[in-house]
Structure formats: C-alpha cells, structure tokens
Amino acid sequence: MMKSRIGWLLGLLISVQAFGQEFAFEAPIAAVSDSGYYRIALSPELMGQAQIDLSDVRVYDHTGEEQAYLIRQESAVSTQSLFKEYEIIDKAYKEDAISHLIFSNPDKRPIDNVSFLVKNTEVKKRARLSGSDDQENWYVIKDNYLLHAMQSQEETSEMKMLNFPLSDYAYFKLEINDNWRLPINILKVGYYDRQRVKGLTTSFDCPIAWQKDTLKISSIKVIFPQPMYMEQLEFSLSGEDYYLRSASVKAKRNGIDRKKNPYEYFESLASFELNSNSENVVAFNGTVVQELLIEIDNRDNHPLKVESIKASFLSKYVVCELLPQMKYDLKLGNQSLRKPDYDLKAFASQIPNDIPRADHGAMVDIRPAEDPAVVSGFWGNKYLVWFVIAIVGFGLTYISLKMVKEIGGRA
Known part of the structure; x- marks a missing residue:
C-alpha cells in the first residue's frame, strides 16, 4: 500500500514537472562547414521571447543532447592596437660592416617611436637612427642605441621598439654596427596605432502604425508583430531645418491589479531631446x-x-562548438529554467573573440495546440500547478518519514 502511494505521488510529480520544463520556441542553427567554435548571432525576435538574461536558452543536437555554450556581447567601444607597416625601400646587410635599413614615412607623420620585427637572436649591437627628406642629406636623430634581448620564448621572432625625439622626416634610416659579427634579420618595420572601435550592433526597422499631432503634442505609435528586444532608437525626421524638442519613449506593459484583473499601462523608457544638430539616438536599458x-x-x-x-x-x-555533420537547434521560452552551469565558462578566455559567425533560422513556436477547456482549467493556472508540486513534495516527505519510523519500530 505504501509503495503504491509513493508511486502515485512520484508519477504526479514527474508529470507536473514535465509540464513545467517544456520549451516554447526553437530555431535551427545554420549548418557549418568546419568543426570548431562559432558565435551564433541572436535575433531581436528570439531575444524577445527569451528571458531577459537569456537563462532559458539551450543548444541541442539532433539526438537531443544538450551542448555547453557561452553568452558573449559586443562592447559599446573597445580599443584596438593595430600594427601598421612602413614601406622598406632599401635594406643592405653587410658582414663585418655597417648594415642599414631605410623606410619611408610618406605622410611625414610626426613619430617618436618605431617598432621592428626581428628574427630571434642572442647578440648585442649598437645602432643609429637618422632622418632625411630627400635620401641624400641625412641628419642624426638618436645615436648609440643598444639592441639586445631580441628573442621570444613563444615565437621565432620578437618585436622591439625604439623611442626617439619627435620627428617628421619623409625617410628614416636605421644603421646597425655589424663589425666582427653577422647581421641580424629584420622582417618588418612599423608602428602601433591605437583605435577606438564601436561594437557591432543588430538593427531593425520599427513599423510606425500612426502619428497624431494634437494640442501641441505629436504622438507616434509603433507596433511590432511580435515582442522584440532593443537597447536604443534612432529617429529620422523632417518638417523643419532647425528644431530642438523634448520627447519621451514608453513601452506598453500588461499588469494585474489587486482584484486579479488584467490591465494595460505604458512604462517610461527614456526622456530625451530631438535636435537638428545631432544624430537623434536615444539609449535605454x-x-x-x-x-x-x-x-x-x-x-x-x-x-x-x-x-x-x-x-x-x-x-x-x-x-558553441559545432560539427559539420550534426544539426543543432536553439531552444528557449521556459520561465522555470535557471542559467546553466557549464565547465566551459572556466575556459572562456581560451576561446578567441574572432571565431567564425553562424546564424540561426526563423524561430518556430513548438508549444502544443491549446485546448481552451484545459487552459481554463487546472493546467491553465500556474499557481495551482506549483501548489500541487508543493503538496506532492510534502506528501513524499511525510511518507518517507513514516516509513523510516515503521522500519525503526520493527527493529
């Protein structure tokens, strides 16, 4: 009798939990040609149906096996150091003599340092840097450089930097004293240019339903066919050459009052100014x-x-790591799921940022067709469902304690 009760309660608990673990949407991931890690760009439609922190997103292969993944996001602005080469117009290596290398600075850009890539070597050499505007008359910039420690433990070449007084010559000549020694092998000459790079964005047009101009206020309604995720809006306006207007943007929300009645309201996202001298972009959370x-x-x-x-x-x-012979799907739309805890997060720094990109296909609603009678009954009330889960849990605990007590009494 006791076993049958436990079986009944477990069966009910499993069925209730299964009901709460279904995904609502899925989207196929486009096939890839090579094995490796890919970054799958998420669409505004998909993010509009997922939890705001993407905690309910999962990746499955066609066998139903869950795949570990990371979530990454573009930075608003990042700084990158790019190596830009100078053209080497003359290079002469002479054993037991003075070797030289001449590179051009065609824009006569003022510089105070230069970097050169040299094949690994373990020698010390003296060098001199000079400048010229015609390659005939040369003027010394810095003398008696000591070149040393030109080796890398990870690569077969090493980047070295020379600092010198700010100069804007059209040509620079680096002379290296190779007396009594073989020359060193310089591969490239250039400089590092630090650039601020804006992060990539996903953008889409907003369907304007109508604009009404009444009582000195213009109201514009935007209606999407489905929920969409966004972080900023950009406006294109006409009508006046010069304008400076206060504006606000609000999102329609649904609420439940104290009597459990649904109602609609508009939540303020941001207040901003529209200015004929600006890009008219407003950002919000x-x-x-x-x-x-x-x-x-x-x-x-x-x-x-x-x-x-x-x-x-x-x-x-x-x-996520993808294989070319395997099909994968993104699944989402389960409010009961928490963020997954994969080992992969501990190795996130070892996965480069410039991995190939993959896209996902159209999102499909995979929820079973709803029976109005069922929706309005037991399964349509999520609070009642969780109440039953709690009751079943308490029931299992009570039966387990009773069994332990009975076994103890027999002993």
Missing part, C-alpha cells in the same frame, strides 16, 4: 517590447514628421 509610444512636445512649433525609426542593440551571441 535593454528591454523587450511589442508596442511603443513616442511623444514629442512641439510647444508653439509646427509638428515634425517622423519618417522612420530604427531600433538596435549591441549584438549578442551564443558561443
């Missing part, structure tokens, strides 16, 4: 919306015409 309301305060001015609105966000990726 990442959010999911299906309907937007933009209001522009015209004061005593003629209304502006909103020609288009573009939404965007810093691109986000699922980073």
Whole structure:
C-alpha cells in the first residue's frame, strides 16, 4: 500500500514537472562547414521571447543532447592596437660592416617611436637612427642605441621598439654596427596605432502604425508583430531645418491589479531631446517590447514628421562548438529554467573573440495546440500547478518519514 502511494505521488510529480520544463520556441542553427567554435548571432525576435538574461536558452543536437555554450556581447567601444607597416625601400646587410635599413614615412607623420620585427637572436649591437627628406642629406636623430634581448620564448621572432625625439622626416634610416659579427634579420618595420572601435550592433526597422499631432503634442505609435528586444532608437525626421524638442519613449506593459484583473499601462523608457544638430539616438536599458509610444512636445512649433525609426542593440551571441555533420537547434521560452552551469565558462578566455559567425533560422513556436477547456482549467493556472508540486513534495516527505519510523519500530 505504501509503495503504491509513493508511486502515485512520484508519477504526479514527474508529470507536473514535465509540464513545467517544456520549451516554447526553437530555431535551427545554420549548418557549418568546419568543426570548431562559432558565435551564433541572436535575433531581436528570439531575444524577445527569451528571458531577459537569456537563462532559458539551450543548444541541442539532433539526438537531443544538450551542448555547453557561452553568452558573449559586443562592447559599446573597445580599443584596438593595430600594427601598421612602413614601406622598406632599401635594406643592405653587410658582414663585418655597417648594415642599414631605410623606410619611408610618406605622410611625414610626426613619430617618436618605431617598432621592428626581428628574427630571434642572442647578440648585442649598437645602432643609429637618422632622418632625411630627400635620401641624400641625412641628419642624426638618436645615436648609440643598444639592441639586445631580441628573442621570444613563444615565437621565432620578437618585436622591439625604439623611442626617439619627435620627428617628421619623409625617410628614416636605421644603421646597425655589424663589425666582427653577422647581421641580424629584420622582417618588418612599423608602428602601433591605437583605435577606438564601436561594437557591432543588430538593427531593425520599427513599423510606425500612426502619428497624431494634437494640442501641441505629436504622438507616434509603433507596433511590432511580435515582442522584440532593443537597447536604443534612432529617429529620422523632417518638417523643419532647425528644431530642438523634448520627447519621451514608453513601452506598453500588461499588469494585474489587486482584484486579479488584467490591465494595460505604458512604462517610461527614456526622456530625451530631438535636435537638428545631432544624430537623434536615444539609449535605454535593454528591454523587450511589442508596442511603443513616442511623444514629442512641439510647444508653439509646427509638428515634425517622423519618417522612420530604427531600433538596435549591441549584438549578442551564443558561443558553441559545432560539427559539420550534426544539426543543432536553439531552444528557449521556459520561465522555470535557471542559467546553466557549464565547465566551459572556466575556459572562456581560451576561446578567441574572432571565431567564425553562424546564424540561426526563423524561430518556430513548438508549444502544443491549446485546448481552451484545459487552459481554463487546472493546467491553465500556474499557481495551482506549483501548489500541487508543493503538496506532492510534502506528501513524499511525510511518507518517507513514516516509513523510516515503521522500519525503526520493527527493529
């Protein structure tokens, strides 16, 4: 009797949990040609149906095996150091003599350092740097350089930097004293240029349903066919050459009042200014919306015409190892899931940022067709479902304790 009770409770618990672990959507990942790690760019539609922290996103292969992954996001601005080569126009290596290397600075860019890539060597040499605008008259810039420690433990060549007084000659000549020694092998000469690079964004057009201009306020309604994720809006306007207007953007939300009745309201996302001298971009915390309301305060001015609105966000990726012979799907839409805890996160720094990109296909709703009678009954009430889970849990605990007590009494 006791075993049958436990079996019944376990069966009910498993069925209830299975109900709560279903995914609502899936999207196929495009096939890849080579094995390795890929960054799968997430669409605004997919992110519009996932949890805001993407905790419910999972990757499965066609056998149903869950795959470990990382979430990565573009940075708003990053700094990159790019090596830019100078053209070497003359290079002469002479054993037991003075070797030289001449490189051009065609834009006469003022520089105070130069880097050169040299094949590994374990020698010390003296060098001199001079400059010229015609390659005939040379003027010394810095003398008596000591070149040493020109070797790398990881590569067969080493990058060395020479610092010198700021100069803007069209040509520079590096002379190296190779008396009584073989010359060193210089492969490249150049400089590191630090550049600020904007992160890649995913952008899409906002469908404008209507614009109404009344009582000095212009109201613009945007309605998407499905929830979309966004982090900023960019406006294109016409009507006046010069304008400076206060504006706000709000998102339509659904709420439940104290009497459990549903209602709608608009949540403010940002207040901003529209300025004819600016790009008219407004940023806000990442959010999911299906309907937007933009209001522009015209004061005593003629209304502006909103020609288009573009939404965007810093691109986000699922980073995962993919095989060319395997099919994969992204699955999402399960509010009960937490962020997965994979070993892969401990090795995130070992996966480069410039791995190949893969895309996913259209998102498909995989929820079973809903029976209105069922939806309005037991399974349609998530609070009742979790209440039953709690009752089953307490029941199992009670039965287990009772069995332990009975076994102890028999002993």
